[in-house]
Amino acid sequence: MLYALLCYNDEQAVGSWSKEEDAAVMDKLAAVNDRLAREKKLGPVARLMQTTAATTLRKSGKNRGLEAGDEAPLVLDGPFAETKEQLLGFFVVDCANLEEALAITRELGVANPGGAYEIRPIALYLPGSLTKEPA
Amino acid sequence: MTDMAWIDLALRSARPRAVGALLRYFGDLDAAEEAFQEACLAALSKWPENGPPRDVAAWLIFVGRNAALDVVRRRAKDRPLPSEDALSDTDDAEGALAAQLDDAHYRDDILRLLFVCCHPELPSTQQIALALRIVCGMTVKEIARAFLVGETAMEQRITRAKARIAAAAIPFETPAPEERAARLRTVAAMIYLVFNEGYSATGGEAQRRAPLCGEAIRLGRLLLRLFADEPEMMGLLALLLLQHARAAARLDADGAIVLLEDQDRALWDRQAIAEGVALLDKAMRHRRPGPYQVQAAIAALHDRAATAAATDWAEIDTLYATLERLTPSPVVTLNRAVAVAKLRGPAEALALIEPLAPKLSGYFHFFGVRGALLAQLGRSDEARAAFDRAIALANTAVEAAHIRMHLDRLGRGA
Numbered sequence: 001m002l003y004a005l006l007c008y009n010d011e012q013a014v015g016s017w018s019k020e021e022d023a024a025v026m027d028k029l030a031a032v033n034d035r036l037a038r039e040k041k042l043g044p045v046a047r048l049m050q051t052t053a054a055t056t057l058r059k060s061g062k063n064r065g066l067e068a069g070d071e072a073p074l075v076l077d078g079p080f081a082e083t084k085e086q087l088l089g090f091f092v093v094d095c096a097n098l099e100e101a102l103a104i105t106r107e108l109g110v111a112n113p114g115g116a117y118e119i120r121p122i123a124l125y126l127p128g129s130l131t132k133e134p135a
Numbered sequence: 136m137t138d139m140a141w142i143d144l145a146l147r148s149a150r151p152r153a154v155g156a157l158l159r160y161f162g163d164l165d166a167a168e169e170a171f172q173e174a175c176l177a178a179l180s181k182w183p184e185n186g187p188p189r190d191v192a193a194w195l196i197f198v199g200r201n202a203a204l205d206v207v208r209r210r211a212k213d214r215p216l217p218s219e220d221a222l223s224d225t226d227d228a229e230g231a232l233a234a235q236l237d238d239a240h241y242r243d244d245i246l247r248l249l250f251v252c253c254h255p256e257l258p259s260t261q262q263i264a265l266a267l268r269i270v271c272g273m274t275v276k277e278i279a280r281a282f283l284v285g286e287t288a289m290e291q292r293i294t295r296a297k298a299r300i301a302a303a304a305i306p307f308e309t310p311a312p313e314e315r316a317a318r319l320r321t322v323a324a325m326i327y328l329v330f331n332e333g334y335s336a337t338g339g340e341a342q343r344r345a346p347l348c349g350e351a352i353r354l355g356r357l358l359l360r361l362f363a364d365e366p367e368m369m370g371l372l373a374l375l376l377l378q379h380a381r382a383a384a385r386l387d388a389d390g391a392i393v394l395l396e397d398q399d400r401a402l403w404d405r406q407a408i409a410e411g412v413a414l415l416d417k418a419m420r421h422r423r424p425g426p427y428q429v430q431a432a433i434a435a436l437h438d439r440a441a442t443a444a445a446t447d448w449a450e451i452d453t454l455y456a457t458l459e460r461l462t463p464s465p466v467v468t469l470n471r472a473v474a475v476a477k478l479r480g481p482a483e484a485l486a487l488i489e490p491l492a493p494k495l496s497g498y499f500h501f502f503g504v505r506g507a508l509l510a511q512l513g514r515s516d517e518a519r520a521a522f523d524r525a526i527a528l529a530n531t532a533v534e535a536a537h538i539r540m541h542l543d544r545l546g547r548g549a
Binding site for chain 1: 140141144145147148191353356357359360363364369372409410413414417420
């Protein structure tokens with residue numbers, strides 16, 4: 001089973017980290033990532049920009065914008081949902097079961113304090129092949 | 136990161152919301168700040184044991200308000216202190232309060248808090264000091280260090296600024312849309328001012344003022360979170376990020392300015408550039424151009440050029456022309472002349488800035504640019520005269536040193 005581990009936290013607090021604090025957390029996460037990569041359990045990993053850089057596409061309630069006469073989807077600025085925590089990134093891990101996914105998530109939680117992770121089984125998985133740097 | 140460091144960050148990021156709400160409640164800056172301090176002390180003693188509350192800002196507002204009310208009651212009736220437990224027994228009430236204080240409330244609270252710092256009667260130096268103290272929560276000592284004044288002097292500056300605000304009426308009614316838009320513009324200008332205080336610093340000051348750029352970016356993010364669909368707020372944050380991205384390459388080891396074309400582009404912060412570009416893309420979708428968006432677009436063109444020679448000067452020239460239309464100013468035209476010189480040669484650029492002479496006769500950069508253009512045209516004597524004038528008008532030793540470098544080159548070429 002493939003699982004997506006979704007990382008949530010208060011992005012204003014995380015955004016207040018100094019460069020050194022940020023680098024320290026990223027190093028600890030990288031250490032976990034390295035081991036998982038060696039065990040061939042790690043898919044793509046992403047860290048997302050802050051939600052101020054997000055744009056949301058919201059489809060009309062009645063229809064899905066697929067047929068003639070359907071309303072066009074609404075494009076909105078900002079993240080999909082306003083909550084206390086924001087999605088900071090996700091991990092894709094290959095685990096035998098939920099127990100193993102939980103164990104890995106706990107380990108990541110120790111490396112990266114505060115916030116929460118959401119664990120969700122994946123229905124469709126695309127490994128992706130982009131290797132270029134952003135911008 | 137320790138628990139305490141984590142609490143510190145949580146308090147810091149909740150500060151604008153909490154102080155903004157407490158200001159609405161008490162109608163007085165000092166009372167709001169005191170209440171917030173009380174709440175922070177309570178947080179430092181409770182959270183390590185009980186863990187942080189779910190809604191940090193709501194907790195701080197509730198506890199701060201109660202603590203301040205206790206002081207009022209105590210003074211009124213001289214009754215015994217409430218027990219520690221009474222203070223912490225807030226779980227149920229906290230939830231109810233959080234429900235009342237939705238984002239719309241916070242939005243006007245935070246905007247008001249920022250807006251009172253930009254009172255038109257306050258000189259810009261006081262506006263900046265006040266915003267850094269009240270909204271960002273920097274200590275008086277930290278602010279004094281950034282502005283190279285003693286702690287007492289800065290304390291007095293902030294106290295005077297607060298007194299002025301208290302004498303003027305703080306606007307507490309919920310603003311109408313036009314009033315809100317006007318406040319937003321004023322606050323955006325103040326944030327850019329804070330950024331420039333950090334960004335324009337050179338030499339030994341640069342190190343001390345560097346935190347101001349970070350604070351301005353934090354304020355820009357805060358404002359964009361509250362006004363998520365305002366293209367100019369996206370433009371402002373993009374501009375700050377795209378300029379700050381070059382920070383590591385802008386000054387040499389002595390703190391002297393390194394010109395854009397001479398900077399080591401490997402030192403530029405690629406993450407900040409990517410974020411700035413993403414924000415700019417979002418903003419442009421609205422097709423409501425404004426000065427921050429256009430300036431951000433210019434910064435983005437510089438940031439994305441792999442080498443100085445690869446800079447898209449034609450597009451930069453077009454953007455400056457747009458900026459001239461949006462905010463006509465001789466300084467904008469002067470900046471445009473730099474692009475025109477690259478694109479169509481120094482003679483045309485010189486023709487563009489000659490008419491500006493009467494308006495910019497006291498402006499250091501005018502004579503710096505004029506001197507450089509004349510030097511390129513081989514008119515050395517006139518160039519020397521312009522550079523001499525620039526040195527006389529230089530605001531800092533670093534600026535003067537930069538012009539002397541031009542003069543030296545001129546001397547060698549002659």
